[in-house]
Amino acid sequence: MKSQPDIYVFGAYNEVVTPEQCAVIPARCIDDLPSNTSGVVIIGLNNDAQDALLMQLHSSKQFGLWQIFVQQPTVLSSHLSDGLWSAVHELEQWHYHQQRLAMITGTAFDPMIAWLWLNPERRLLAKPQSDLSLLYRYPLLECYYSNSEAPYGYLQSQVSKGYLQPDKLIDKIRQCPACHSGHLNYLETCPACFSPDIEERISLHCFTCGHVSAQDNFIRRGQLECPNCLTQIRHIGVDYDRPLETFHCNGCKHAFVEATTKVRCLDCLTLNDINILIPRKIYTYQLGIQATHTIRYGQALAVPELTLNGKVDVGYFHSLLVWINKLAQRHQQSHLILGMHLPGLKDYAYRYGEVQMFSLTEQISERLNGLMRDTDICCQYRPDLMLLLMPMTSNSSLPVLQNKIVQLADVIEESEFSLEIYAWSLPDSSLNDDAPFWLQQCLQELNDNG
Ligand SMILES: [Zn+2]
Ligand SMILES: [Zn+2]
Ligand SMILES: [Zn+2]
Incomplete structure (x- = not known):
């Protein structure tokens, strides 16, 4: 050399x-x-x-x-x-x-992945570009994949395969569901006919005769007087009040309290409801574990995750939580969810190499399997986070579990590595039908801590 x-x-x-x-x-x-x-x-x-x-x-x-x-x-x-x-x-x-x-011993690596891997400081960065309908581009990705006109889907697939992982969230955008443009104009419209031609109008309501009309029509000689019954009105709440409907549509004459927000796509001109826009999070990316393995050994990782009995994927875990939460509510049961977080796992692979990381995850899996009962369900929620659903287990079992967890932590801490344990119990009325959101709230404390 x-x-x-x-x-x-x-x-x-x-x-x-x-x-x-x-x-x-x-x-x-x-x-x-x-x-x-x-x-x-x-x-x-x-x-x-x-x-x-x-x-x-x-x-x-x-x-x-x-x-x-x-x-x-x-x-x-x-x-x-x-x-x-x-x-x-x-x-x-x-x-x-x-x-x-x-x-680098492999030969079949992706050149962009190699570029990112060689220096752990390198990132796949996003660049805002206002003249582009997608709003952001990834110049490095464009160099290596010249047909990456729709980078978001590609990036998502690379993340799910473990080749990339989100680094920093830099923006959130919304896209037109028809053409995926981010050039959107938000407008207040009439809830009856969706015309944008609406105006705010202060109206008055005469208590004497019930007449409702624009405030201007009530002004006579500098005083307020009902144009219908000619009564002088002085005190709000006594002589008159203001109707709640303060908006008026110039198209269909509808009067209403709250305008409906619609979104016009400036590229294809479709008028959309806000809730059908496609939300996107714009991240910078760094390499995932899978990419490192491909670079080092020239092939995809055979066993990328901890191997555990009773292991299910994230989508299944979500639906299971919703279901078991309803059961718990109906039958007064309690279930326990343990979160096991290994905050340094990513750096560990960088520092000690994959072989050592594999032997570590093997040991962790073995001990975890010893901890689990047949009926426990396990989910690798993120590369560094394992969730364990223990049905029919209450918070009071935690001390018993603790002993086993301490043993587990011993294995891990030999490797200058920390294991953080979190516990949440079901039923939880805030879970409803949205398990991803609920878990995100739970995991917030974990992100705040680390
Ligand atoms: Zn009147
Ligand atoms: Zn209207
Ligand atoms: Zn569009």
Whole structure:
């Protein structure tokens, strides 16, 4: 292995210090870069040229194993490069990069996944783009998958397969159900005919004759007087009041209390109800466990999760909770849900490698199986979170369970690893029919703690 990188420079090289023994090689186009090795690229070009080159480097899919730096930030530099070059720091990084490269033994890896894996700081970032109907784009994804016009579905499938995992939530958007555009205009409409031509109007109601009309019609010679019975009205609540219906439709003349909010899609012009819009959460992404395995061993992970008896998937677990909660309410039963959270699991794999992580999860599974009864249901809710539904178990059984859990924690803590246990009991009237929401509320405390 070489001790210093070959550095390929596009444009100007501003660094006063040239790293010792490094060859600094000027490059004009990507064909000047060797394709059979991995090196360091430093770009010193102006805005558009620099971004175009960054796109070209990634789109060629040949430089996913390289390190790419810029000398001044541009629009795409945070998406497609390792950031600003500084010779001293980056040479340390280079040695680390070489170690990561040496760990790649698989050959059938995805080049974008490889790029993200080589430096754990790298992320798949989202860029807001107002002229785009999807509102956000993922430039790195576009380079590697040029037909990724609908990135959200693709990202979701990669998350469900464990190749990517959400990193930070940066925005929430809503899309038109007809054309998926995010260019939406929200408007207040008449609840009878959905015309947007409505206005707020203050009306008065005369107690003497029951006449209702716009306030303007009651004003005579600077005083309030009913236009129908000509009674002078002075005191609200005594002579007159204001009807609740303060909106008026100029189309169908309907008077109403509350306008209906509708959404016009500015791209396909469909008028939609708010509740049928497609909500999307816009995240930045980092690699999932499955991706790491593919990179290291060239194949997908055979046993990605803890192997437990009585294990069910998330959807099934949700419907089970709703059902068993209703049973508990009807028959005065109590059920216990244990949440077992392993907060450091992701970092553990990074730090100690997959082999060690596998032996750890095997031990955890074994102990968990010992803890479970035949009737307990287990669900791997997230890679680092296991939920255990223990039917016909009340909170008072917790001390008994505690002993077993302590044993379990011992195994785990040998590996400088912590296990957090949470418990929730059923019935819970707030569960209703929405188990995902209820669980999210429960898990909030866990997120708050860690
Ligand atoms: Zn009147
Ligand atoms: Zn109307
Ligand atoms: Zn539309």
